[in-house]
Amino acid sequence: MKVFNTLLGKKEEFLPQGDEVKMYVCGVTPYSDCHIGHAMSYIIFDVIHRYLRFRDYKVRYVQNITDIDDKIIDRAGKLGISTHELAEKYTNSYFADMDALNIGRADIYPRATEEIPKIVEVIQGLITKGYAYSAQGSVYFRVRNVTDYGKLSRRSLESMIAMECAVGGEEKEHPMDFALWKVAKPGEPSWASPWGNGRPGWHIECCAMCLKYLGDTLDIHGGGQDLIFPHHENEIAQSESFTGKKPFAKYWLHNGLLQLGEDKMSKSLGNLITIKEALEKYSPDAIRIFVISSHYRSPLTYSEDALEAAERRVDRLTQAISRQDQTGGKGKALDAEPYRKQFIEAMDDDFNTAQALAALFNLVREINQAGDAGISFEKAQNNLLSMVQEVLGLKLPKPQKISDVGGISSRAAVGTPTVILGTVTARVNRLVEERIDCREAKNWQRADEIRNKLAELGVIVEDTEAGTVVTYKSIPSEGSLDSLMVELCVALSGYAN
RNA sequence: GGCGACGUAGCCAAGUGGUUAAGGCGGGGGUCUGCAAAACCCUUAUUCAGCGGUUCGAAUCCGCUCGUCGCCUCCA
Structure with missing residues (x-):
């Protein structure tokens, strides 16, 4: 099995460290409803998760919920409710969306606010080792001390500074240093720490959760391509500096981003369609087929035509699954194995779902031909069903x-x-x-x-x-x-x- | 400005050095049906943005041009 590793920029053989694949995928910051860009990412990692189990890997899958950050504080303030209340509301909304899309649950969903002790421990360790410093109640990560900083996103500190994009924090030693701990502002939720009251910065929560629930070295770390920099770059810097072990994650998997019209769909641009809105128009199966019809690393553009076509593909699959075998299992029977092999071959090659689907649709045609010719196809049908339901996660409900x-x-x-x-x-x-x-x-x-x-x-x-x-x-x-x-x-x- | 990705039929989308360029949607024709629906069969890219180059041979490698997008700031 081969996977494309962002860290190396190429495909490599997938060899997990042990019996159990340690998989971490960046989760949500629950301050509003999820949009279909999130759906795309979580459907992709769900299929990867399902496929690993289909290939008999044991998987320990962790996904974070970052329930405290600037946006949550802002939004809660505007709504006049607590950050906790807001985060719980949208966490529930997130789980409802995932369930509706038949996205299997991770094993653990740690919340940032419940992992403060581990976060503080990691920050303290980084300070002790000279990778972090406190300044006016906040703590910053010292990027200059990491010689290979930028290796994931393939950029140098010089090029980052050159773009004068480094912002904020007069007290920072270097413009690219980033906050591990943010000093509490009046009225904001905060936790006690050796550096005073404050809250965790972005990046550190994922790092702490990975170390706590999966250990020093992950097998798979996934997320959208927009997280490569700075989020995942910083996670690597923090974790490898803290543990002294490299690599933090063996395989970095990143999905392409969903486009809406000309632009990326994102919360900041405001050009989004929520999962709930999409589900009012299209079936969960159609949304899943839409996502996996192209390669996970390619960008995908949301369009009504594409979703309608996906709906028709679902119909075709449902039809083939529902067809009644009239032979009573007697006589010649259709053999689905060649198609199952093609399916596995495609999925083994960096989860090429588009190609895997092609194999399944060829099998669909075979089943229909067998049906028309009076050849038994029930076994082939069951074979098809197992790939479609177990791996692709389609439900294919029938009337x-x-x-x-x-x-x-x-x-x-x-x-x-x-x-x-x-x-x-x-x-x-x-x-x-x-x-x-x-x-x-x-x-x-x-x-x-x-x-x-x-x-x-x-x-x-x-x-x-x-x-x-x-x-x-x-x-x-x-x-x-x-x-x-x-x-x-x-x-x-x-x-x- | 720096880094990266991409441009394959009406549309979506695999393929990334060598038999007839997957699959789906849509269109056209046919079989079946009283007619439909479903299904099946045939058909719909002599060609892979354009121009050069490497090669016995390129959609696939290299260069340039044009176009699109992402990241570099919060983001799945």
């Missing part, structure tokens, strides 16, 4: 069966309630029965009229080999059905309800 009466099979489309009033189903069934009679009498015009009128009410009628199938995309009102019956001169006789 739920409601009833099967008089040769009319009724089902509720995904997202439509399955409990429907008997008075409604009676009327629909009566109309469908009328249509069946018309078909038998070859009165095609009237049969089609009934089908079209029902479709207008959200009731789809299809004729299959197994008989007529009714799918409720929405549930029509009794009144609208009554009007339709009057219009079509169909009586409800025999369907008293």
Whole structure:
């Protein structure tokens, strides 16, 4: 298995240190709802997480929640609530979004505010070793003491200073020194420390959590490409200086960023679509397929066309999964192994989900061909299902069966309630029965009229080999059905309800 | 200004030195069906932004040009 390591700028063989893969992915700062850029990142790492387990790795997966920082303080202040209250609200919102997208949970979600002792310990250690200094109640990291600072983002201290981008903190020794501990300002939440009351700076919380929950050396550290500098660069500087061990993480994995129109979707630009908004228009499976249709390191542009196409791809998969094998398992059977091999080969090559999907869609075609040719495909179907559900994390919900009466099979489309009033189903069934009679009498015009009128009410009628199938995309009102019956001169006789 | 990524059919998107350039969406034609739906078959890039170069051979390597984007400040 090969992975692209940002640290080396190339793919390399994936060899974790021990039996258990130690994986850390940067989590959220909960001060507002997550947008689909976050969804993209967490879907990608979810697929990586799932694939590692599919390949029989044990994984210990940690993701932080940075529940104290400038933005949280600002936002809470504006809303007149505590930072804790705000952070809890959006942490819950975050978990709800992850669940909706079928993103598997990490093993541990440490919160910055609950890890202050470890954070203080690391800062103290850095001061002792000369990698940090306190100044006016704050503590800064001394970047000059790290000879290889900039190795992840491939830039030098000189080039950073040249851009006069280094800002703030008159008390800093070097413009690029960054805060490990920020002195408390009046009215802000703060914790006691050897340097006075204050709160942790950005970067240090991830470092402390990694060391505490995963040890000195991680196997995988992941996040969006926008975190390479300064966040991950600084994490490396802190951790390696504190432990004296290199590398802090063997493999650095970074996902490309989601674009919306011309720009990156981000909280600061304000051009965002929240996960909740996206889920109002598209299914979770479609959002997942959209994300994994391209390579995780490439940027991806959000567009309605792409999401609609993803929705159609989901339909195609669902269709293949739902198809009934008519052979009873007898005779020749379709062999899915070649496709499973292709799938694994693609995923082994730096999680090439786009190529892996191609293998699955080739298998879909094979299954459909087998079905048309009367060849058994049930085993192949199960094989496909395991890859799609276990690794890609799709749920592929199917329409739920409601009833099967008089040769009319009724089902509720995904997202439509399955409990429907008997008075409604009676009327629909009566109309469908009328249509069946018309078909038998070859009165095609009237049969089609009934089908079209029902479709207008959200009731789809299809004729299959197994008989007529009714799918409720929405549930029509009794009144609208009554009007339709009057219009079509169909009586409800025999369907008293 | 520095660093980096990218430009493949109508759209999304793999491929990154050598058989017919994956897969999906959309379009066109056909099979099946009374007609639809689903499915299947055929079709939709003699060509990979442009121009040079290396090579027996390049979409794939090198150079230049044009265009797009990201990071360098908070960000998944």
